[in-house]
Amino acid sequence: MTSLKVSIAGVTLKNPVITASGCCGFGQEYDKFFPMERLGGISMKGMTLLERQGNPPCRIAETPAGMLNSVGLQNPGVEAFLEKELPPLLGRDVVKIANVAGSTIEDYCGIAERLDSSAVDMLEVNISCPNVKAGGAAFGTSCETAGKVVSQMRRYTTKPMMVKLSPNVTDIVSIAKAVEDAGADAISLINTLLGMRIDINTRRPILHNNVGGLSGPAVFPVAVRMVWQVANAVKVPVVGMGGISKWQDAIEMMMAGARAIQIGAALFSDPFTPVKVLEGMEDWMERNGVKDINEIVGTVQPW
Numbered sequence: 001m002t003s004l005k006v007s008i009a010g011v012t013l014k015n016p017v018i019t020a021s022g023c024c025g026f027g028q029e030y031d032k033f034f035p036m037e038r039l040g041g042i043s044m045k046g047m048t049l050l051e052r053q054g055n056p057p058c059r060i061a062e063t064p065a066g067m068l069n070s071v072g073l074q075n076p077g078v079e080a081f082l083e084k085e086l087p088p089l090l091g092r093d094v095v096k097i098a099n100v101a102g103s104t105i106e107d108y109c110g111i112a113e114r115l116d117s118s119a120v121d122m123l124e125v126n127i128s129c130p131n132v133k134a135g136g137a138a139f140g141t142s143c144e145t146a147g148k149v150v151s152q153m154r155r156y157t158t159k160p161m162m163v164k165l166s167p168n169v170t171d172i173v174s175i176a177k178a179v180e181d182a183g184a185d186a187i188s189l190i191n192t193l194l195g196m197r198i199d200i201n202t203r204r205p206i207l208h209n210n211v212g213g214l215s216g217p218a219v220f221p222v223a224v225r226m227v228w229q230v231a232n233a234v235k236v237p238v239v240g241m242g243g244i245s246k247w248q249d250a251i252e253m254m255m256a257g258a259r260a261i262q263i264g265a266a267l268f269s270d271p272f273t274p275v276k277v278l279e280g281m282e283d284w285m286e287r288n289g290v291k292d293i294n295e296i297v298g299t300v301q302p303w
Helices: 028-032 078-085 105-115 143-154 172-182 217-231 247-255 273-287
Strands: 006-008 011-013 017-019 041-043 060-063 066-069 095-100 122-126 161-164 186-189 193-195 212-215 238-241 260-263
Touching: 011 095, 017 273, 066 217, 078 105, 095 105, 105 122, 105 143, 122 143, 143 161, 143 172, 172 186, 172 217, 186 217, 212 217, 217 238, 217 247, 238 247, 247 260, 247 273, 260 273
Parallel strands: 017 041, 017 260, 041 095, 095 122, 122 161, 161 186, 186 238, 238 260
Antiparallel strands: 006 011, 060 066, 066 212, 193 212
């Protein structure tokens, strides 16, 4: 009998497979394909203090081995989330992770305060989204501002805080240490890499926002490298994401140091990817005599 149970910042997940924010709405979409209870957790669509309409179209562009998105955090706001989106999730046996973002530190603190008494299990603090022109992108690229967001939010919530880092920095380890020192209970990475596509007929960028976040298999090696670096530099748990599309990727990411993984872009081409990844991991564990998935975390042996 194998165990896939993992613990992140004191929160127990039945397995390490989590759906990434922005790729599954607020969770209910999964019931069209499989019960969300099959998952360890769901990281819900990023929310802001007030409703956002997001960026004007075009907001999605295909790329080799991935996609660009410039949605711009379209969401109904935290009050609508609490009134309409969260109630259907009550009683569902899956860890509920609220992904939060803001244009000011006050925004982050306001959301943290509103969610503190809610039924969400954890906050994923998005200081790294490259799709907005102010706020998130700047907070995630400076040790000082990244740490300040976390330390200020800590005053307004008792929920575990997992801080989601941007790969669009020179030194990911310094940012990770800064948020850990500021009070982060866990770290997730990577968010999307900045990219661009151009329509050669119009000579204009395909995305109305000019640039967007690159996700998908193309970013996987970068994600593995950054997860490995961060996991070896901090004491808090690390959740790995970025281009995971098959069970082998999940195993590799956990060997790099991730205690759990998130799946995002792969859901658009195959909504059943999380289940396939989970089943593949279980089969691999049985074939390799691994009784507890935690046994493989951080077991890569560098030359």
